[in-house]
Structure formats: C-alpha cells, structure tokens
Amino acid sequence: MNSGKSSPQSRSPVCSSPPKYAEMELQHLERIPPPKHPVKVLLLENVHQTGVLLFEKEGFQVELLKTSLTEEELMEKIRDVHVIGIRSKTKVTKRVLENASKLLAIGCFCIGTDQVDLEAAERLGIPVFNSPFANTRSVAELIIAEIVCLSRKLFDVSKGCHEGQWLKSAVGCHEIRGKTLGIVGYGHIGSQLSVLAESQGMNVIFYDIIPVLPLGNSTPCKSLEEVLSNADFVTLHVPKSPQTENMIGQQQIKLMKKGAYLLNASRGTVVDLQALADSLRSGHLGGAAIDVYPKEPKANGSGFETPLQHCPNTILTPHIGGSTEEAQQMIGEEVATALIKLVRSGSTVNAVNFPNLEVPFTSSSHRILNVHRNVPGVLRDINDIFASRDTNVKAQVLGTTADIGYLIVDVDKETSEEVKEAIASLKPSLRTRILY
Numbered sequence: 001m002n003s004g005k006s007s008p009q010s011r012s013p014v015c016s017s018p019p020k021y022a023e024m025e026l027q028h029l030e031r032i033p034p035p036k037h038p039v040k041v042l043l044l045e046n047v048h049q050t051g052v053l054l055f056e057k058e059g060f061q062v063e064l065l066k067t068s069l070t071e072e073e074l075m076e077k078i079r080d081v082h083v084i085g086i087r088s089k090t091k092v093t094k095r096v097l098e099n100a101s102k103l104l105a106i107g108c109f110c111i112g113t114d115q116v117d118l119e120a121a122e123r124l125g126i127p128v129f130n131s132p133f134a135n136t137r138s139v140a141e142l143i144i145a146e147i148v149c150l151s152r153k154l155f156d157v158s159k160g161c162h163e164g165q166w167l168k169s170a171v172g173c174h175e176i177r178g179k180t181l182g183i184v185g186y187g188h189i190g191s192q193l194s195v196l197a198e199s200q201g202m203n204v205i206f207y208d209i210i211p212v213l214p215l216g217n218s219t220p221c222k223s224l225e226e227v228l229s230n231a232d233f234v235t236l237h238v239p240k241s242p243q244t245e246n247m248i249g250q251q252q253i254k255l256m257k258k259g260a261y262l263l264n265a266s267r268g269t270v271v272d273l274q275a276l277a278d279s280l281r282s283g284h285l286g287g288a289a290i291d292v293y294p295k296e297p298k299a300n301g302s303g304f305e306t307p308l309q310h311c312p313n314t315i316l317t318p319h320i321g322g323s324t325e326e327a328q329q330m331i332g333e334e335v336a337t338a339l340i341k342l343v344r345s346g347s348t349v350n351a352v353n354f355p356n357l358e359v360p361f362t363s364s365s366h367r368i369l370n371v372h373r374n375v376p377g378v379l380r381d382i383n384d385i386f387a388s389r390d391t392n393v394k395a396q397v398l399g400t401t402a403d404i405g406y407l408i409v410d411v412d413k414e415t416s417e418e419v420k421e422a423i424a425s426l427k428p429s430l431r432t433r434i435l436y
C-alpha cells in the first residue's frame, strides 16, 4: 500500500497554481481566521493531485493512499482524521463513522455516494459532498466508443491480429447509424449519451422512473421492458439502489432482441453477470461491455475474476468510465473546494445529505456551527444561551432536513469554551464547533 505525503516528483502534471474555479470559490476565505488546530485530510483511491494541491495550499495535513481501505483498516485510520476523501470503492459504514469522532466532512471524489451510509453521516452531523457531473462526459464518450467496438467485433478481431490471425469478415458487423440505442436512466450521463448517439445517426429510446426532458428526437418508453425489447443496444445509467439491484437478470435479458448488446457502466449490482455470461455463450446476445462489477479489487493488480472472462465479443474494463485526466482534475478541484469551504466557513453548499447553507463572512464576528436533532425549541435554547451571556447575534441561518437542523451563528464576541459546552450539552445537539 503506497502511503505518505504526496511529493512533487510523485505528482502527475497539474497546474502549478490553484485552478480558477477554486481560486474564485476560496478567495473570500482569506479574510477568515485560519483553523485553530491542524486539519488532517485522508485521501484514498488515488484522488487527483489537484485536490491534494488545494488542501496543502490551505495548510492542511494530507495523507494520500492509492488504494481503498477495508472497514477494519478505515476504522483504525479514521480516528484522528478531520476530512476523508474517497472514490467509488471505499465503504464508509455506520461502524466507521461511529469511530470517527473528529470527522468533519466526507468527500466522494466521484458521482456515486452509495458507498457512504448517508443517513448515519447525517445523524452524526457529518456532511457528504460529491462531484455530481464532472466525469459524466467521460462515461458517455466511453459508451459511444464501445457501441462501435461491439458492433464491429473490434476487440475480438484485434486480439486475433495480435495473435497472428487475419480474421477479415463483415458477417455480424453493422454500422450503428439507424440502429436503436435504449438508455436506462436518463440523468446526467444518459442524457449526454442520448445527444452523442443521435449525432451518430442512432435512434434513441429511454426509460426513467421520473419524468425527464427528452433531448433531440429521443423517445421515452413507459417501461424497462419496452426498452429491452426494442433496442439494438441497451445501456444502463442508474444509481445503486434497492430498486436497481439485479434489475437486469435472466428474464430481462431474454426480452432483449437476439444479437442485441448490453452495456453497463453504472454499478456492479445492477446486472446478474452469470445470466449475462450464459446469454453471451448461448449466442442470444451479440456482445456486452461491462465496466462495473459486484465485487471490485481495492487496488490495481492481478487476481480479478468474473464469469464474463473469455465470453465472445465482450469488452471488460476496470471501472474506468470516469477515469480521464480532465474528469479527475475537475472532480479533485470541485470536491476539495467544497470540503475546504466546509472546514473554514461551515458552508454546506453541494452537500448531498445536509441542508445547503452558506453565510458570508462579516468582520469582527465569531462563528459557531451547531448540528442538532430536528426537534422544537433548539433555536430558542441556543439563543437563550447567548442572551444570558450578553452576546449579540449578528447573523443566524438555520436549515433542516427531516432528521437534523444545521445552524450557522455569527456573534459579536469571542465564544468561550463554556458557551460551546453549554450549546453542545443541549439534549438535541449532535455536533458543535467554534469556527473562529
């Protein structure tokens, strides 16, 4: 396991100065007093150096690991960590969170947040941030490439050439123009893919569980089955959820046209891979491209196994849909910026499990953050604490979810540890921080 502080020579080529978006978003922090104590950041799964650069510029202590960690490893490592950054592999469970007494925030340097127990984090007063669309174009472009590769059996004939076999044939090979692409999940990725596919002359149909705007000439279908039975290519772009678990199994594959193709770059739990392998070997399906698997290795290396290995016209990739330099640099910048703003100013803008609040800095003020269970009377009790200590409230913003309230309070005098303890000791309080 490679670990330790990132060193300049180990860094991939990145801009030497912080990116423009981050500069703009963080410039107001210059007026805010720096954190009173060192901020420890643990970044896993090879988070892009742009993020590392931004944290180090803030004076945060960064530990960068190239791998994900098991629950046991994470429970050990997270004890004195203030910010953790993960990607799609590392599972931040309730058990891990209950061990993370100093944790202020979690950054998913990707789209999916299914790897985090969001409710547990919320109830422990820990906001979770992600990058909702920075890698979506990368996924859409990969799928377009794979549609052509599958339609021309490119990987099999290329493998033949590498092995000295000249396998020239048009049998079973087709143009994609005029063919039908069925998109399941018409969100950020699915909708971009819709536009790219139509630009290649494909007909696009799609199925989503919510009403969405059909882009271009795409056609919404009333059911998953309608997509499966009419598409030449079926591609899956849904989140991991109880509803999407094994949503494509033997029964659904049977509904697909003979010779059709299945592509999945969403989550490994969405497709029954044994049923897919059986269908590829029987010749019912013409090919598949799979980027995600029920179990994925925690680090690069050998030993990966899947029932799809050696199936005909089957493209297997190691969860690289979002793995482009452009996407990773944007994600590193976006998520690191959100985490720095949280630590330095209490901003929860773009948090996926918290009320989204941000309060501009006002000079000669002191800021307290409080997360509490969403029950009546908390605001009154906190304001009584200030009033009884002749502390004037200069700004106060409260946001709530069904379970929690998040309060940012600016007061006119330095908040003593005694005041912080008085607020923290209120029964509904979950977490209280004196920011400055």
Ligand SMILES: NC(=O)C1=CN([C@@H]2O[C@H](COP(=O)(O)OP(=O)(O)OC[C@H]3O[C@@H](n4cnc5c(N)ncnc54)[C@H](O)[C@@H]3O)[C@@H](O)[C@H]2O)C=CC1
Pocket: 111, 112, 132, 133, 135, 136, 139, 184, 185, 186, 187, 188, 189, 190, 207, 208, 209, 210, 212, 237, 238, 239, 240, 241, 243, 244, 265, 266, 267, 291, 292, 319, 320, 321, 322, 323
């Ligand atoms: N392979 C990779 O490297 C990557 C994988 N992903 C995965 O792709 C997923 C989709 O990404 P985005 O398009 O950005 O998400 P998104 O949230 O923008 O779109 C997902 C769409 O799926 C729909 N949906 C949810 N459940 C459904 C169901 N049962 N049937 C049909 N539609 C359903 C939603 O209504 C939404 O419109 C992410 O949740 C993530 O798990 C995302 C980026 C990279």
Ligand SMILES: O=C(O)C(=O)COP(=O)(O)O
Pocket: 045, 087, 088, 089, 109, 110, 111, 112, 113, 135, 319, 320, 321, 322, 323
């Ligand atoms: O963005 C997502 O949800 C992804 O699946 C990308 O995963 P990764 O960051 O490559 O581990």
